[in-house]
Amino acid sequence: MLESLRRYKERFTIAMRAAGICVYEVDLKNQRYTFFENAEAIFGKDGDTILRDVAAFSDLSPQAYCRAVSGYFSHPDDHPTVARAFAAVLAGQPASYQARMCAGDEDYTWCKIDVVPILQDGEPAFMVGVVSNIDPLKRRADFFETAAHMDPLTDLYNRRYGEAYIERVLRREPGGPHALLLVDLDAFKQLNDTHGHTAGDGALKQVADQLRTAFGPEAMIARWGGDEFVVFAHGTEWCGELSRQIDRFLKDPLQWGATKSMGLARWPQHGKSYQALFSAADAALYQAKKRRSCCVVAGPQ
Incomplete structure (x- = not known):
């Protein structure tokens, strides 16, 4: 036994x-x-x-x-x-x-x-x-989950993750305050045509690094596609630190003389839905690109 x-x-x-x-x-x-x-x-x-x-x-x-x-x-x-x-x-x-x-x-x-x-x-x-x-x-599962959320060129979040994140925060905290920033490289096509796509990719990576440095880990930063980026400042008003972060980012120079522009929309002042907020920021970005190297705040709704 x-x-x-x-x-x-x-x-x-x-x-x-x-x-x-x-x-x-x-x-x-x-x-x-x-x-x-x-x-x-x-x-x-x-x-x-x-x-x-x-x-x-x-x-x-x-x-x-x-x-x-x-x-x-x-x-x-x-x-x-x-x-x-x-x-x-x-x-x-x-x-x-x-x-x-x-x-x-x-x-x-x-x-x-x-x-x-x-x-x-x-x-x-x-x-x-x-x-x-x-x-x-x-x-391994965490690696693939993270990879599905990331833009491979810049190591920022991708658009799919960014949209889901913003909509989730807006549902959870509808009172805000939040800020949505759209960022765009000015004359990006001309940069690619003049200096080549390697230079264009380098400029995108440089913008991503500057966004991380300026806005830090508290903000959700994503590449929306092409030369467009989004910064979602969760629980931050258009004053104080956010304005200094924007100023710091815009003054940080890019290679090849490239410039960048920003459009800002505030929640809930400039939109009662994600789409309305994004449209307001996009309209502000359009005005900023006319002036170049500046940030325009969305108009009253």
Whole structure:
């Protein structure tokens, strides 16, 4: 009998290593992890080391215990996800979630965690969890998702993502204030015809870099296509910092003597819908291109 159990455990361990998964158990009533099997596959530490690390948590209050365990095992941004799963287990329900996991000071790994309670007298007494390493799949999915949102030439967002983002913000925060800026290179066709398409591409990349420098990560910046760009300043009024950012961008010179123009429309003053706001900014840009190297604010609606 003992020999059969030993062989079964060996085969179970081999199977877990091949699958890259880890299995653990928690004594819920005593707030104590009881075992980790194949922990190295996920955490880079053996199970005995992890058990020693978390043993001191057992003496904490239930709330402090949950915080300590989450802090040891998961990324801070994933703590709410872990807390919801733990609450489900304490209510007698299984849970499945994804989170970035670690063991103390180790690097984070994206994992899928499936947990199920074991009941005694109708109450959750133990929790068994299975941790699967999904880091390569998650990072690959994130890469393709990001690529679908980006313009390959400038590394800015593309029009499809930009439109969806702006419409989402306008629905969520209809009171504003927000600012929509359209940016266009003046005489872009002439630049391409005179200096070649390589120069044209270089000018587009330079504009993208200048937009990032001037408006920073707070603004949504996208290439709309051709030589047109959009800056959506979320929650920013036409005053103070935004006006300084526009001035800084317009004064930043481009190669080959190229110039750029901007049209600005404010929400909700200049439009009650995304299309109306965009049309107002587009009309302002048309006026700006007549003057070159300036920003025109949309007229009253």
